[in-house]
Amino acid sequence: MTATRGLEGVVATTSSISSIIDDTLTYVGYNIDDLAQNASFEEVVYLLWHRKLPNKEQLEELRKQLAENASIPNEILEHFKTYPIDKVHPMAALRTAVSLLGLYDEEADNMSDEANYRKAIRLQAKISTIVAAFARIRKGLEPVQPRTDLGFAANFLYMLKGEEPDQTSIEAFNKALVLHADHELNASTFTARVCVATLSDIYSGITAAIGALKGPLHGGANERVMRMLTEIGEPENVESYIREKLANKEKIMGFGHRVYRKGDPRAKHLKEMSRRLTEITGETKWYEMSTKIEEIVTSEKSLPPNVDFYSASVYHCLGIDHDLFTPIFAISRTSGWLAHILEQYENNRLIRPRAEYTGPEKQVFIPIEKRS
Ligand SMILES: CC(=O)SCCNC(=O)CCNC(=O)[C@H](O)C(C)(C)COP(=O)(O)OP(=O)(O)OC[C@H]1O[C@@H](n2cnc3c(N)ncnc32)[C@H](O)[C@@H]1OP(=O)(O)O
Ligand SMILES: O=C([O-])CC(=O)C(=O)O
Incomplete structure (x- = not known):
């Protein structure tokens, strides 16, 4: 196995x-x-x-x-x-x-x-x-x-x-x-x-x-994306912030996917919504920062944004905590x-996969008073 x-x-x-x-x-x-x-x-x-x-x-x-x-x-x-x-x-x-x-x-x-x-x-x-x-x-x-x-x-x-x-x-x-x-x-x-x-x-x-x-590797990533954008603060800080994270082998939230290779088809809709909403609310810096992050992460790591990336600025513009x-x-x-x-x-059947055992084998039981 x-x-x-x-x-x-x-x-x-x-x-x-x-x-x-x-x-x-x-x-x-x-x-x-x-x-x-x-x-x-x-x-x-x-x-x-x-x-x-x-x-x-x-x-x-x-x-x-x-x-x-x-x-x-x-x-x-x-x-x-x-x-x-x-x-x-x-x-x-x-x-x-x-x-x-x-x-x-x-x-x-x-x-x-x-x-x-x-x-x-x-x-x-x-x-x-x-x-x-x-x-x-x-x-x-x-x-x-x-x-x-x-x-x-x-x-x-x-x-x-x-x-x-x-x-x-x-x-x-x-x-x-x-x-x-x-x-x-x-x-x-x-x-x-x-x-x-x-x-x-x-x-x-x-x-x-x-x-x-x-x-955070699943739905929790969208909140972390907004935390990252807030930490970065301004578009001119994007470059150094993202490059440092990548150099430290840290993950950039909102990028990568287990199944999609070329890109998450939902992201383009959220990106366009982010562009429109940040314009309407006068907070274009969130969109500007997001697109800069996307440029760097895509070129450096070939990792496209997933559904969580642009949804962050969309929800922010809707006034959601x-x-x-x-x-x-x-x-x-x-x-x-x-x-x-x-x-x-x-059409139920119990879901019960197996595990490949990697622990020790054939151990001899030692009574507690004899254990160091
Ligand atoms: C709704 C959703 O759930 S969408 C996903 C939301 N999650 C995120 O946005 C969190 C950030 N992304 C990730 O952690 C991952 O891309 C996942 C969990 C989504 C998919 O992970 P996996 O298919 O298991 O890929 P895994 O984590 O093994 O990464 C493979 C390689 O890509 C790198 N990588 C993957 N995602 C990222 C990222 N976001 N930023 C930087 N590097 C990344 C890994 O460091 C790893 O590099 P290595 O081979 O040099 O060690
Ligand atoms: O399918 C996945 O692994 C994660 C994802 O994008 C989702 O749940 O929407």
Whole structure:
């Protein structure tokens, strides 16, 4: 038995949800470029869960279900208020809150297909309310109740800020949600599938996935990109900062990918959004710095930017706190995680690979009183 480090290139399951072939990303066969230009996040959720685009009635029904299920139990809001608020990362709060949410769902352990679908709706609906409520509570603000007349993207921005967002912000945020919704067998999706393949419940699967997304090699990179941009401060500091990092063999956050070689097809959409939004907000330096970083990293290391790189300046321009960037990724990716969890249940087999043993062999047990 020989181990493949990081399971690189290992095909671990079949799936009909999304694919990456020759650096092209599709959801159920629809090119991500088409979806990013044309689809609402709710349409994408429907597509991932049903493997077809909704008609008008089906989309309206899903929108209604998401809006009607967006409120969260008061116990979760009260729980947030007990946290050492300035020490808790919002991803840790989200991971805990999703687990807690399971305690208040009477169907949590009902494994019928119908109950699992109802739970998927509830989780997708409530996750953005959780993130927005935590963001407000930690600032000493009252949480804002979700509205049933707003779409998913608009509702999140409204709950976060307490005022109706403008059309540009809604469109940009919707596009970011579409771009992050699913991505084949990435680390957090694989985590979710491994978890529920034991026939554990959906809340366990999403809690586990949030834990995996939090890491800086995965979803946590977007927050670190903004930290790097802030540290650099001005475009004239980019060159020395990046070259020093590369010389020290440090990783530049937001670059590189396990699967893409020529480049991440989502990055160009986020780059264009970053260009537009930084112009609108008068903060063009973030875009200017980002493009300079891209030039250096691409030429020195042949590493193109991934989805996390330009999303940082996009979210910054939308007025979102930097430590909420990864929770926002989680809000969108919940749709993909849920699609994969439901697909796993449909055709389940326990996921249990092997390890190549590299430890000592044939050891002789020594009683404790004789050990040095
Ligand atoms: C949504 C997402 O999850 S997208 C990815 C988000 N993560 C990041 O942006 C973090 C930065 N990027 C990385 O750490 C990596 O590129 C990963 C984790 C995304 C992919 O990693 P892997 O396929 O395992 O590649 P690995 O980490 O083994 O790197 C291979 C080589 O490229 C280098 N490399 C990879 N990414 C980077 C980077 N961002 N900056 C500098 N060097 C890099 C490594 O140092 C290594 O070099 P070496 O062979 O000289 O030791
Ligand atoms: O696929 C991956 O390894 C990481 C990624 O880009 C994502 O999850 O969107």
